[in-house]
Amino acid sequence: MALVSFVTSPGHSGTTFQSHGKAVLSATLIGTLLVLAGLGMPKWLTFLLTVAAANGLVSLGIVVLMRSGVVSFGQGLVFAAGGYAAALVFNKVGFHDLIGLAFLGGLIACLIAVPFAPLLSRYRGIFFAMLTLALSMVAYGLLMKLEMLGGSDGFNLGRPTLLGWNLPDQQVGYIVYTVTILIATLMALGVHIYFQSSRGLLMLAVRENELRVEYLGGSVRSVVIFNFAIAAFCGGLGGALAALALGHIEPNFSYWTTSGEFVFVAILGGWQSVISVFLASTIVELVRSFSSSYFPNSWQLALGIFLLVVIRFLPRGIGALWVKEGTR
Amino acid sequence: MLQATGVCKKFDAVVAAEDINIEILTGERVSLIGSNGAGKTTFVNMITGYLKPDKGKIQLQGLDITPLNPRLITRLGVARSFQIPQLFGELTVLDNIIAAHVCLSASLSFWRPARESNTTQRAHALLERFSLQEHRNRRVSELPGGVRKLLDIAMALTVSPKLLLLDEPTSGVSADEKFPMMKTIMDALGQEQSTTVLFVEHDMEIVAAHASRVIAFYSGRIIADAAPEVALANEDVRRYVTGELLI
Numbered sequence: 001m002a003l004v005s006f007v008t009s010p011g012h013s014g015t016t017f018q019s020h021g022k023a024v025l026s027a028t029l030i031g032t033l034l035v036l037a038g039l040g041m042p043k044w045l046t047f048l049l050t051v052a053a054a055n056g057l058v059s060l061g062i063v064v065l066m067r068s069g070v071v072s073f074g075q076g077l078v079f080a081a082g083g084y085a086a087a088l089v090f091n092k093v094g095f096h097d098l099i100g101l102a103f104l105g106g107l108i109a110c111l112i113a114v115p116f117a118p119l120l121s122r123y124r125g126i127f128f129a130m131l132t133l134a135l136s137m138v139a140y141g142l143l144m145k146l147e148m149l150g151g152s153d154g155f156n157l158g159r160p161t162l163l164g165w166n167l168p169d170q171q172v173g174y175i176v177y178t179v180t181i182l183i184a185t186l187m188a189l190g191v192h193i194y195f196q197s198s199r200g201l202l203m204l205a206v207r208e209n210e211l212r213v214e215y216l217g218g219s220v221r222s223v224v225i226f227n228f229a230i231a232a233f234c235g236g237l238g239g240a241l242a243a244l245a246l247g248h249i250e251p252n253f254s255y256w257t258t259s260g261e262f263v264f265v266a267i268l269g270g271w272q273s274v275i276s277v278f279l280a281s282t283i284v285e286l287v288r289s290f291s292s293s294y295f296p297n298s299w300q301l302a303l304g305i306f307l308l309v310v311i312r313f314l315p316r317g318i319g320a321l322w323v324k325e326g327t328r
Numbered sequence: 329m330l331q332a333t334g335v336c337k338k339f340d341a342v343v344a345a346e347d348i349n350i351e352i353l354t355g356e357r358v359s360l361i362g363s364n365g366a367g368k369t370t371f372v373n374m375i376t377g378y379l380k381p382d383k384g385k386i387q388l389q390g391l392d393i394t395p396l397n398p399r400l401i402t403r404l405g406v407a408r409s410f411q412i413p414q415l416f417g418e419l420t421v422l423d424n425i426i427a428a429h430v431c432l433s434a435s436l437s438f439w440r441p442a443r444e445s446n447t448t449q450r451a452h453a454l455l456e457r458f459s460l461q462e463h464r465n466r467r468v469s470e471l472p473g474g475v476r477k478l479l480d481i482a483m484a485l486t487v488s489p490k491l492l493l494l495d496e497p498t499s500g501v502s503a504d505e506k507f508p509m510m511k512t513i514m515d516a517l518g519q520e521q522s523t524t525v526l527f528v529e530h531d532m533e534i535v536a537a538h539a540s541r542v543i544a545f546y547s548g549r550i551i552a553d554a555a556p557e558v559a560l561a562n563e564d565v566r567r568y569v570t571g572e573l574l575i
Contacts, residue, residue, distance in 0.1 A: 019441045193439050198430045201442035205427040208416035215376070215414070217402040217487055218431030 023192055030275075031185035035178050046177040048285050050245045053184040055265065056281035057238030060191055061231030062266040063277050067195065068227045069207035070124060074132030075235045075262045077139045078109040080254035082236025083243035084149065085109065090157045090244075098160040098179050102240045109236020114229050121224040136254050143251035154250025157243065180241045187234060188274040194230075195274070203227060235262075264303070268310055270317020280318055329354045329524050330375065330491055335384035337370055343548040344370040345381065350543065350550070352524060354490075359535040359556070360528045361569055362545030368528045369411070371545070372493050375526075376408050377401040388491065403432065405490035411499055411528075413480035417469040421460060421479055424468055425451040428483040457516040458482040474501045474509055481513055485520065492517070494527035498534060510534050532560060532570055544569050 038046050058075050065072055082105030089095050089104060120131055144152050159172055167175050194200050203223050205213050210220045243249045252258060261284070269280035287306055291299030314320045330352040337345040344367045352358055360368045373379040375386055377398040385394045393401050416424050429447050430436065455461045458478045463471060468479065477497060484492060497513055498506040517525060529535050535542060535556060542559035544552040546569065552562040559565055566572040 020439070196441050197437050197439050198433060198442045198447075199436050199438050201423065201427050202430050202436065204419060204423075205416050205431065208418055209414055212414040212416070212483075213431055214397075214399045215402055215408060216428050216431035216483065217399055219399060 019196060020193055023189060023196075027185050027189040027192075031182055034181045034185075038174055038177050038181070043173050044289075046173050047245065048289055049282065050173075050177045050180045051242060052282040052285040053180045053278060054238045054241040054245060055262065055285070056278040057184055057187055057241070058235045058262045059265040059269065059277050059281055060187065060274060061234030061238075062262055063269065063271045063274070064191060064194075064203075064227050064234070065224075065231050066266060066271040067200070067207060068203040068223050069210070070128045070224060070227075071263060071266075072132040072228075072231065072259075073129040073256070073263060074134070074136035074259050075231065076254040076256065076259035077132070077136035078113050078232045078235030079239035079242070079258065079262070080136075080139055080143065080249075080251070081109040081112045081232075082106055082239030083249045083253050084143070084239075085236070086240035087155065087157045087243050087249040088149075090160070091155070096158070096161045097164075098162050098176065098244060099183070101160060101244060102179070102183055102237055105240025105243075106233040106235075106237035109239065110229055110233040113232035113235075114225075117225040117228045118221075120228060121221040133256055133259065136259050137256060140251050140254040140256075143254060150250070152251060154248060154252075156248050158247070160244050176241075176245050180245065183237065183241065184278060187237065188278065191230075191234075192274045199223075199226075264307060268307060268317055270314075270319035270323075272316065272323040273319035276317060276319030276323075283318075329356075329389060330526075331387045332371075332375075333385055333387070335371075335374060335381045335386065337367075337374060337379065337381050337548070343367075345374065346548040348384070348548075348550060350553070352491075352526065354524055355522060356524050357538060357540045358524075358526045359539035359542050360526060360545065361530070361532070361535060361542060361559075361565070363569060365547075366545035366569075367548040368545050369495060370548075372408065372495055372526070372528060375401075375491075375493060376406060402487060405487070406493070407484040407487045407489035407491070408493040409477075409481045409484045409495060409497060411495045413476040415468045415476060415479060415483070418467060420465050420467055421455065421471070422448075422451055422464040424479060424483060425454055425486060428486040432487050454482050454485060459512055474505050477501060478509065478512065482516070485516070488520075489523055491524045491526070492520075494525065496528050496530065498529065498531060506531060506534065507537075510538060514538050536560060 058079050062072055062075055085108035086101040086105040090101060095101065116135060120128060123131060143149055159167055161167065162175060162179065202218060206220050206223045213220050239253060265280045265284055266277060268284065269277035284303065287303055288299055291302040310318065332348050332350045335345050335348040348371065360371065362368050370379060374381050377393065377396050381394060385392050387393065388404055388406060391404065393404060416427055419427060426442055426447055429450060430442060455464055460475065460478055460482060463475055468476065481494060481497060498510055501509055517523065539556050542552065542554060542556045543550060544559055544565045546564065551564040551568060552559040
């Protein structure tokens with residue numbers, strides 16, 4: 001029952017403790033199960049799930065934006081910002097802590113994105129999407145040209161530590177997986193609680209009818225700006241974790257196709273459940289992994305067909321399988 | 329309560345408001361009447377800040393609200409409903425009311441559930457006043473027109489307005505439903521004695537039954553401003569508004 005409450009994002013009534021208690025319990029249960037399951041997984045699967053969780057964080061940010069009625073096609077910008085920030089601090093400053101670098105990536109991405117938020121919050125629909133895409137492509141161009149950041153090849157980073165502990169060779173993959181899963185679970189819980197809050201309802205109201213929100217005394221722009229900052233933080237966090245898992249960073253993090261994949265996952269998951277975003281990200285990584293093994297030159301075709309099927313039969317995304325229509 | 333002084337507004341060659349001077353007192357129930365294009369809705373839109381007058385000023389309790397935007401004017405205690413209800417279509421009726429409460433809330437929270445008991449109780453009480461309880465869990469997009477109108481007005485009341493503007497509250501509702509609906513609205517407003525109400529209305533029977541004062545517009549000008557029985561008997565009103573006298 002507790003698990004269902006976290007997964008389905010119902011409109012809770014009752015006290016704060018009652019509502020969030022169930023969600024915290026569900027998140028703890030899911031996080032623990034995934035961490036324990038990782039002990040028995042092959043290395044390729046823990047790596048795949050690590051990347052899926054990191055990418056899922058970026059798409060989670062897009063879902064936050066979608067709930068307030070806008071979609072960013074440029075989350076590659078914050079993904080790259082988080083990744084480069086973590087990688088540069090790792091190599092230049094000598095700070096190697098996995099958790100610290102992950103959150104530092106989120107923070108730096110947020111700081112880079114927020115100055116653009118007041119401008120972006122004036123736009124809606126395709127204009128918002130295209131402006132964010134333009135920003136990410138400007139970043140891509142800069143990253144390609146800047147030799148100090150490795151140019152088009154990017155650069156490598158070494159093995160992170162965890163709270164001062166040097167990770168042994170055999171366990172590094174599992175520990176990065178565990179930390180990524182725990183951070184993703186924590187963020188999913190936080191976003192779930194945010195969705196259920198009064199601010200969460202306000203963002204749905206903004207998506208439905210901006211004019212009415214203003215005529216009820218609410219500030220539409222502040223909602224969009226705040227959600228843009230949250231999305232940037234999620235994106236930066238995902239970028240840092242992805243860079244640390246891969247041990248490499250390159251300008252492609254900010255390329256438009258990368259941003260497109262995050263939107264793809266967000267649409268696939270739907271905006272009604274935070275879990276569905278991570279599930280969608282995992283499905284995409286699995287399809288990509290298996291497709292590129294069996295038909296390497298046409299895995300995008302398989303992914304495209306899969307999305308078409310989902311849009312045809314589940315227009316509200318995978319989350320519609322367990323979130324009934326009309327619930328928040 | 330509300331004072332409009334020398335308010336003028338033109339849309340190219342069309343005069344929507346010409347030297348409008350009105351003072352509305354606290355607690356009045358004022359009906360704005362006039363044929364289509366007479367300037368009623370323009371006047372309402374200027375009060376709420378959606379349109380800015382070309383000349384003149386509008387004051388709320390002595391404060392000049394002319395340059396303010398709709399959000400700030402709402403926060404000063406002016407609420408409105410719309411000719412075409414402006415609702416949150418994919419949310420339930422209850423969530424619409426809660427969202428309306430949330431919009432003005434000074435303590436928006438990132439973690440306190442939107443449906444916490446205090447807010448939900450207030451929402452239920454408001455739904456009760458507007459006889460909307462039976463619809464509370466229905467999605468707004470599935471509701472009939474009359475219910476949507478009531479919900480639109482109920483949402484405006486969540487801001488506890490000093491001045492409530494109702495733009496054609498019974499338009500688009502069948503003749504049979506108009507009177508019961510207006511009665512429901514006025515009964516619900518009856519609990520807000522200090523709230524001043526301005527309503528735009530085309531049905532003169534409803535105006536006569538529910539207004540304490542009538543302001544008639546014609547071509548952006550005020551042609552009558554009096555008690556209903558006096559205003560509705562005015563020759564210009566009968567000629568230009570109700571059409572009882574041939575021009």
